[in-house]
Amino acid sequence: MSLSIWNHYAEQIKKSDYVEKTWDFLSDEEITEFTATASDSGTLTVADTVNGGAALLTTKINSDDNIVNVMGDSSYLTLGLGRKVLYWTRLKSDEVTQCDWHTGLFKVDTALVAAFTDGVYFKSDDGDAYVDCGVRGASVESLMQAAGGSATASQFYDLLFYIDMDSTTAAKGTAYFYKDGVPICQVASGAFPLEAVAMTAGVELQTGQSGAVQVMTVDFIKVLFTR
Ligand SMILES: [Ca+2]
Ligand SMILES: [Ca+2]
Ligand SMILES: [Ca+2]
Numbered sequence: 001m002s003l004s005i006w007n008h009y010a011e012q013i014k015k016s017d018y019v020e021k022t023w024d025f026l027s028d029e030e031i032t033e034f035t036a037t038a039s040d041s042g043t044l045t046v047a048d049t050v051n052g053g054a055a056l057l058t059t060k061i062n063s064d065d066n067i068v069n070v071m072g073d074s075s076y077l078t079l080g081l082g083r084k085v086l087y088w089t090r091l092k093s094d095e096v097t098q099c100d101w102h103t104g105l106f107k108v109d110t111a112l113v114a115a116f117t118d119g120v121y122f123k124s125d126d127g128d129a130y131v132d133c134g135v136r137g138a139s140v141e142s143l144m145q146a147a148g149g150s151a152t153a154s155q156f157y158d159l160l161f162y163i164d165m166d167s168t169t170a171a172k173g174t175a176y177f178y179k180d181g182v183p184i185c186q187v188a189s190g191a192f193p194l195e196a197v198a199m200t201a202g203v204e205l206q207t208g209q210s211g212a213v214q215v216m217t218v219d220f221i222k223v224l225f226t227r
Contacts, residue, residue: 001181002158006088009162010224013084017227019076023201024220026053034202035073037110042068042205047217057205057216064210069110072200077105077225080195082167084226087120087201088160090219096129096151098208101216103159105199105223112204115139118193119202120175122159124151126208131159133177133185140191146177146184156219163192170195 023030028046030053036044040060047054057068077085089103102112104121112119117139123132131149135142151157158180166172173192177185193199201223205216 002088002160002178005160005178005181006086006222009084009086013086013224013226018224019227020222020224022220022222024053025055025218031055033073034070037067037069037071039065039067042066044068044070050217050219052219055218057203057218059205059207059214061213062210064207067111067113067204067206068216069112069202069204071106071108071110071202075108075198075200077199077223078195078197079163079165079171079173079193079199081165081170082226083163083165085120085163086160086222086224088158088222089203090156090158091203091216092154092156093151093205093214093216094154095212095214096124096153098126099214100124100126100206100208101204103203104161104201106202107193107197107199108202112202113206118197118199120161120163120192122161122177126206131179131184133161133175133187135175135187135189135192137171137189137191137193137197142187142189142191144185144187146179148182149179149184156217165192
C-alpha cells in the first residue's frame, strides 16, 4: 500500500526535474553518509543478518533518556516555493510506549526530543505509542496526534509523508502523512521551514526508562523531491 502511494506522488514529482536517494543500509558505507551522536555510548551500526540490510540504533543499558541521534552529514533540501517532497521510511523498535523517537527531514539538530527549530516529521512521545505528525518552522510547531497511528513493538511499519509547498507564499504548505499506506494526518501550516533553512534526513531514538537496551531498526529511508 505504501508503494502505491509513493508511486502516485512520485509520478507528480517526476514531471519536473528531481532528486532521488535511497539508503537501504546494505553496508557500513551507507551509514558514513550520516553522523551519529550518542549519549552514554549508544551506537549506530549496520545489521549483518537482515534481508535487505538495516541500520540499528542501539541505546545503552540502564540509562533513562539515553539518545542515539542520526543526521545526514550534509543538508541538501530546502522548502522553496512550489517544492514537492516525498519521504518514506520503514522501521521498528523493540519498545514503543516509553521510548521517544523522531524520523523525517530536519535542520541538523542532535537532540530532537529537547527542542529543535525546523523539520517535517513523525514522532512518538515518552508515555504513549502514538505516531504523531509534525511541521516545525522557526521553532513554531504545528503538531497533530495521529487518529489511528499507534506503533507496535518489534513490528516493522511504514511512515511516508508528502510535502506540497505553496507556489506563491513562502513557508506555506501542506504535509500529508501516511502510516502503512493509510492517511493518518494532514498538516496545513504557514510555518514550514523557510527556504533559507537547509534540511537533511534524520532519525533519533531516546529511551524513556532505564533497565534495558532499546533498539530501533531502520530498513530504509527514501527521499524524492523537485529540484
Ligand atoms: Ca534495507
Ligand atoms: Ca512512545
Ligand atoms: Ca518514561
